[in-house]
Amino acid sequence: MYEAIAFFDLDGTLLNGKSQVSAEVGEAITQLKKNKVLPIIATGRNEQEIQQIKQDAHITSTITMNGMIVKVDGTIIEASEIAxxxxxxxxxxxxxxxxxxxxxxxxxxxxxxxxxxxxxxxxxxxxxxxxxxxxxxxxxxxxxxxxxxxxxxxxxxxxxxxxxxxxxxxxxxxxxxKGISKGTGVQTVKDYLKLPDIPTFGFGDGINDVALLMACDNKIAMSNALPEVKEQSDYVTAKNTNGGIIKALKHYDLI
The missing domain is CATH 3.30.1240.10 (Hypothetical Protein, Haloacid Dehalogenase-like Hydrolase; Chain: A; domain 2)
Structure with missing residues (x-):
C-alpha cells in the first residue's frame, strides 16, 4: 500500500527546458515508487500530449486538463465536461x-x-x-x-x-x-484510494499550481515559480532545469 502521494506539474516543474523528462528524473521517480510513494502527473495538458512523458517518467496516474480528468493507474475516476x-x-x-x-x-x-x-x-x-x-x-x-x-x-x-x-x-x-482545479483532483484521488490521512506532496511553478499546493500537505515550489506559487509553498527548491525535483525529493527523504 502507498505511504505517500506526490503530485507533479509538468512544464517548468517535472520537465526540463526541452519539455522532456530527464533520465535522472525518471530514475528518481522509479526510486520513489520503490519507496511506496505514488507519483501522479498534475497538468493542464490532455492525455494525448503526455504519452511519451508518462513513459519516460514511469507514471501511470494523472490529473489532466487542470482537474477535469483524473486517472489512477489508467482508470478514469473523474470526468467533467463542458457543454x-x-x-x-x-x-x-x-x-x-x-x-x-x-x-x-x-x-x-x-x-x-x-x-x-x-x-x-x-x-x-x-x-x-x-x-x-x-x-x-x-x-x-x-x-x-x-x-x-x-x-x-x-x-x-x-x-x-x-x-x-x-x-x-x-x-x-x-x-x-468553475470549481475544478488540480486541487480538486488531489481530493478525488485520496477519496478513490480511501486514504484520507496519507501525506501528500505537491510540486509546481505556475498559476494553476496554486490550488494544487494548497490541497497538499507539503507544498514545494520551483525556484522558477511565480511569486504567487512561492507564497503558498513550504519549501522552494532549485529550478526545474537545475535538479529541482531531485533536490526536493531528497529534502523530504522520499528518495
Missing part, C-alpha cells in the same frame, strides 16, 4: 476577438484555426499543431478549452463567469468548469 452550447458560444466570442480555440478531450485534441498566437503557443510548449476541426465539440466530449490569445484575459473572465481561466503561457489560457 457543446458553451463551446459554440465561446468559439463565436473568440472569433470576434480574432482569437482561436483548442478543444481537449480525453484522447482527442483539435484547434479551431491557425494564427500567429496558435503557432507561438504550440512552439512554446514544443508541441506539434493539432488538426483543425472548428466543430470538434459537436463530435467529441470537451473536457477543456484553450483560448489561444496573447491577452484578453479579463474580457473572457467577465463574459464567462461559469468558467475558471488559467493563463498557462504567453499565448494560451486554459478554460475549465
Amino acid at each position: 457543446p452550447e458553451q463551446c459554440e458560444s465561446m468559439l463565436h466570442f473568440a472569433r470576434n476577438l480574432q482569437d482561436e480555440l483548442a478543444f481537449h478531450s480525453t484522447e482527442q485534441l483539435f484547434i479551431s484555426g491557425v494564427n500567429e498566437f496558435v503557432k507561438k503557443s504550440y512552439e512554446f510548449f514544443h508541441l506539434e499543431l493539432p488538426p483543425i476541426h472548428p466543430q470538434a465539440y459537436q463530435e467529441f466530449p470537451t473536457n477543456m478549452i484553450l483560448v489561444l490569445s496573447e491577452g484578453n484575459d479579463t474580457i473572457y473572465q467577465e463574459a464567462y463567469p461559469e468558467f475558471t481561466f488559467y493563463r498557462n503561457g504567453p499565448f494560451c489560457i486554459d478554460v475549465v468548469n
Whole structure:
C-alpha cells in the first residue's frame, strides 16, 4: 500500500527546458515508487500530449486538463465536461476577438484555426499543431478549452463567469468548469484510494499550481515559480532545469 502521494506539474516543474523528462528524473521517480510513494502527473495538458512523458517518467496516474480528468493507474475516476452550447458560444466570442480555440478531450485534441498566437503557443510548449476541426465539440466530449490569445484575459473572465481561466503561457489560457482545479483532483484521488490521512506532496511553478499546493500537505515550489506559487509553498527548491525535483525529493527523504 502507498505511504505517500506526490503530485507533479509538468512544464517548468517535472520537465526540463526541452519539455522532456530527464533520465535522472525518471530514475528518481522509479526510486520513489520503490519507496511506496505514488507519483501522479498534475497538468493542464490532455492525455494525448503526455504519452511519451508518462513513459519516460514511469507514471501511470494523472490529473489532466487542470482537474477535469483524473486517472489512477489508467482508470478514469473523474470526468467533467463542458457543454457543446458553451463551446459554440465561446468559439463565436473568440472569433470576434480574432482569437482561436483548442478543444481537449480525453484522447482527442483539435484547434479551431491557425494564427500567429496558435503557432507561438504550440512552439512554446514544443508541441506539434493539432488538426483543425472548428466543430470538434459537436463530435467529441470537451473536457477543456484553450483560448489561444496573447491577452484578453479579463474580457473572457467577465463574459464567462461559469468558467475558471488559467493563463498557462504567453499565448494560451486554459478554460475549465468553475470549481475544478488540480486541487480538486488531489481530493478525488485520496477519496478513490480511501486514504484520507496519507501525506501528500505537491510540486509546481505556475498559476494553476496554486490550488494544487494548497490541497497538499507539503507544498514545494520551483525556484522558477511565480511569486504567487512561492507564497503558498513550504519549501522552494532549485529550478526545474537545475535538479529541482531531485533536490526536493531528497529534502523530504522520499528518495
